[in-house]
Amino acid sequence: MKNFTFVNPTRIEFGKDKENNIGQYMAEFGVKKALIIYGSERIKKDGLFDRVVKSLEENNIAYAQIGGVKSNPVLTKTREIITFARQENVDAVLAVGGGSVLDTAKVVAAGVKYDGDVWDFFSGTPITQALDIFSIITLAATGSEMNTGAVITKEDTEEKFFVMNPALFPKLSVINPELQNSVSKEYLVYSAADILTHSLEAYLTVKDRPELINLLVEANIKTIIRTTNALLANPNDTEARGEFAWAATLALNGTTLIGFEGASYPSHMIGQAMSAVNDIAHGASLSIVVPAWMQWYKEQNPDQFKRFAQEIFAKDTAEEGIAALKDWYNQIGTPTTLSQGNIDDATLEHVLKVLERDTYSWGLNEIYTPAVLREILSYAK
């Protein structure tokens, strides 16, 4: 195993009804006034918002609230919330929603403590401090509940970029799988594609990986496939919902990303450009990109691609493994072609243009030239 540093201080409160204790948890961290950040008004209709507020009030935590965060969260909204958070003089943020809400809350938490414009963080300025971050996760996918990352889209320049900093570890995240029972079939399968990609990119782009880490990643991938199938058959399968949610967290909490070097994330790079241009759901962009990228890349890491085929789909060859993944995506109903994702030729050209600009930021400009990117996406036609 290569040298590594591992630290992940986020406390997880996992399970039924845990969100009803959020005030108590936040009080343990000394929170006096929180900003509740959320997406759609659904959490007000289904009672979740009221339960959160009740728990805060019972623990003498004041709060302000702001909603309207959307999927593929945007910079203008983030700036708006930072201004509001300063007016309200909060000392913590509480994200109630999915990864987009939490990513917004993370960037807000850092932005409030920073004098300049928050986009600076996405272009090299290091984050040095942030308000305390808490979350109640209603959609398992991004892993943001237990990591240092956040992804935001700058609309005017169509840049969907990420920032990572230890100050962005949530202090505590609540994962109640039952809150996720109402996730639509569509978003369930997009989430599955997102989580698998978190597992697959480092798994497939590194040659010299510890066997132990391979086994852990494969445990996670098998769990996502099994539980997605179970949840499509029965959305109220709480056991499957729980394992799906925890596998989502594990995929990107660092435990499977240690002991090796040189992982790269080309599928995320391409998928994020698609979402920046077309607002396609993040997971949907990845189920289109990943099999196409695998097709292009497979001969660069043949042993690992063969291992993937054997371990995950009981197939013999890399080619068959890729086909099996694509079949599974088709079967669960997440797109695998550009046309299924409503990306026409003009949009594709637009995506390629954005990518031509962005590969440098990802450190992938040398390999992922315009010609290579065009070839990769040709496999998704």
Next chain:
Amino acid sequence: MKNFTFVNPTRIEFGKDKENNIGQYMAEFGVKKALIIYGSERIKKDGLFDRVVKSLEENNIAYAQIGGVKSNPVLTKTREIITFARQENVDAVLAVGGGSVLDTAKVVAAGVKYDGDVWDFFSGTPITQALDIFSIITLAATGSEMNTGAVITKEDTEEKFFVMNPALFPKLSVINPELQNSVSKEYLVYSAADILTHSLEAYLTVKDRPELINLLVEANIKTIIRTTNALLANPNDTEARGEFAWAATLALNGTTLIGFEGASYPSHMIGQAMSAVNDIAHGASLSIVVPAWMQWYKEQNPDQFKRFAQEIFAKDTAEEGIAALKDWYNQIGTPTTLSQGNIDDATLEHVLKVLERDTYSWGLNEIYTPAVLREILSYAK
């Protein structure tokens, strides 16, 4: 998955030469004066102690030092070190050694902050605070480097008991696998038996376990078996040494102990009684006890025992799985019978007497009656 809380704030610095930065790491936590706690004088002969001291000095951290902690660490030594730590007015402990040294350091760290006798912690008094704890681990086995536990033996009453408390999380642990290349073959195989038992007890004593957690535990067990075999063939196989060390940490850092309820640790209970009476190495006691306990218990959880046999040893039945584990222990050279462990009939009676007293402390008195314990150990004859 059942409800759970997960938190593990320990920072791990893993890899070659990391111990040379210990002063820098401790300075990041604001340490002014540390007590270096160690076992034998070997660390002074092989240069490790000097490198640690150099790093502390370079970072303006004062230090005191005390050695002589032995395997199956004892209460009298712990009390002695607490007195010394108070005299020296240290604000942190740095364990340089294996699990026994670290467990001693943990109990010292809590004891310094407590007015009463430190054994109170082992009989119900909760720990509320501790000095900052750091470690450089030279033997992978106990997992103490990334958890809240510590085990100490009270010699006069032959009680080998454990304490767990969040205050006992090390702030930071260094795991440099190369420091473990010099571990004797004997201690390597004892360690393997210890780590496997950490994985196996919860795995085998719980019926309704999440599949994801089963897969993670099996990844760990397979890794320990594979890397032990590799290290017996070549003690300088750094890759195997690294995976062995990390699997040891993962076995008991909480990541595989969540999402289920009702795990019990009867083999540790029995093994610890043996060590308290006979000073047998902890891992050696476990390789004797575990197969015997499995033989006695197997019909209480037949599906999981069958799964163990299939997944770990590619065998069909529980019986064959147990035999395969015992064969493997014999093959690597850790004892599987009482006589191999130099436990004669008189000592056995003594152990049974101690156990008759201690089962209550483990919450296992209802199931593990004297007759049951006698039956279990009869399988180890």
